[in-house]
Amino acid sequence: MQTNLADFIKDTREGREADAILRSCVHCGFCTATCPTYQLLGDELDGPRGRIYLIKQVLEGKTPTAKTQLHLDRCLTCRNCETTCPSGVQYGRLIDIGRKVVEERVPYSFATNLKRTALRELLPRKWLFTPAMKTGQLFRPLLPKSLQNKVPRKENAGAWPTRAHARKMLLLDGCAQPAMSPNINAATARVFDALGVQLVVAPKAGCCGAIRHHLNDHDGALDDMRRNIDAWWPLVEAGAEAIVMTASGCGVMVKDYGHLLAHDAKYADKAQRISDLTKDLSEILPAFELELQIRLNGKIGKRVVYHPPCTLQHGQQIRGKVEGVLRAVGVDVQLCKDSHLCCGSAGTYSVLQPELSYQLRDQKLANLEASQPEMIVSANIGCLTHLQSGTDTPVKHWIELIDKALSAAH
Structure with missing residues (x-):
């Protein structure tokens, strides 16, 4: 062109x-x-x-x-x-x-700009978003359906493991996921603990920057990235093997730090190192397949259908790894028709473009539920929340399946 x-x-x-x-x-x-x-x-x-x-x-x-x-x-x-x-x-x-x-x-209308500003300023700030989400969960039955769709039911995260291990990896806690589904990161920590790996959360790390970046606040997003790099760097220098992502939307963003900060002389090399260390959960667990298979083969009897998030299969170009791990431990996992298509969540898209978003959600759910699964699993908090809002079939992060089975095996 x-x-x-x-x-x-x-x-x-x-x-x-x-x-x-x-x-x-x-x-x-x-x-x-x-x-x-x-x-x-x-x-x-x-x-x-x-x-x-x-x-x-x-x-x-x-x-x-x-x-x-x-x-x-x-x-x-x-x-x-x-x-x-x-x-x-x-x-x-x-x-x-x-x-x-x-x-x-082309300035947005006052109403649209207000909505975008609220998303940009509220979601990345855990100290604001977490109490807001807890309040929403408390009054969830009284909320209109449109808000209920964005407020998942409160779940018990369970205990975070306290054992120390020689092998250590960092875990991005994130901004929205800890408030909406704290059980995901806790389940991941328990699985890694069982495999002899300690997951460490850097207290000052927060939003990956994706929310601000995709809402056109590129400078604010770069500040988020620099803060995370500063928070992780001492632990990287201390020998952390990887930075584990349980939300593929965060993973695709952090893997892009090296590119987005390439112009910043102070952070360019560090940013590239952070990107190189960043791994989706599904990139790490295949190395532990044999151990998981020995512990769990035949212990997870659910019929499961998997929705691969766009940020995993298209953004990170990772396909087949989640299914591979689940099948290795005995899960009957299927992909649905048109599994390459988006569910309509897409970060803040479901708030800003609800009509199109819910059309895509309903199409996706029709395909996912065609095989009458006992559970739908995915790998990103946005997809999980969006899909659950349209179905009574449980929608879970795939690591929760493994965590539950490991707990039952003890």
Whole structure:
């Protein structure tokens, strides 16, 4: 694709990156076949190729409109198009650049801006979000359905292991997940403890930066990243083997720290080291498959269907590992029809684009429940909460299955 970027962007870091991405697109349109919003709306501008053209026009100096903004905001950033693209177009990075430029020129309405600001300022701050979530859970039966969908029922996290082990790994506690489902990280710590690995949480680490980044507050997101690097670095230097991610949405973000902070002389090398150490849970546990198999084979009798989050299968390009671990320990796990498609959660998308989000959720649940599973499992807090809001079938993080079975085996 030929480009001629406008003066305001062409010599900037973002401009050079966008130019390279635009030039790699060959207009083939393969991406439209796997774009969830294009499938729903049938509009070229609600597919990756159309959005790429819109971004190109804006970066070349055309004045964006509210319609431009709408088409870009309807994108889930699921990155299914990246998996499909034969040319390796890094669409996820391009859409982040394009959205930020458009927002600078097309202000949101007061109501929309208020909602986006609330999400950007509340969710990443654990000291604000946790008491808000606890209050919501306390009064959950009185809340309207739209709010109940965002407030999972309170669950008992169980005990955090206290044994020390020679092998140590860091665990990102995160911002939203500890309040919404504290049992996920606790279950992960118990599983690792049983395998002789101690998971350590750095107290000053917090939001990975994804929320602010995808809401166009790129500077705020970089501050989140720097804070996490500072919090983790002493433990990295002390020999932590990896930084474990139990939420794939956080994992894909932290793995991008090296790229996003490459311009920062103080943090560039540290950021790349952090990205290199970052591993999704499903990348670590295959090394322990044999031990888990010996302990658990035949002890998990549930019929399970697995929803692979977009941030895992498309963002991190990790496929097959969760299913492999579960099958190794005897779980009857299946994938559903169109398992490559997004469930509609997509971070804050379900709040900002509820109509499309719930259409995608209902389509996904219909496919997931077609095999009449006893449980739906996934690997990201957003997917878990979103899917559970539309079904009575239990929706759990897959590590909770293993934790429960290990506890029962003792």
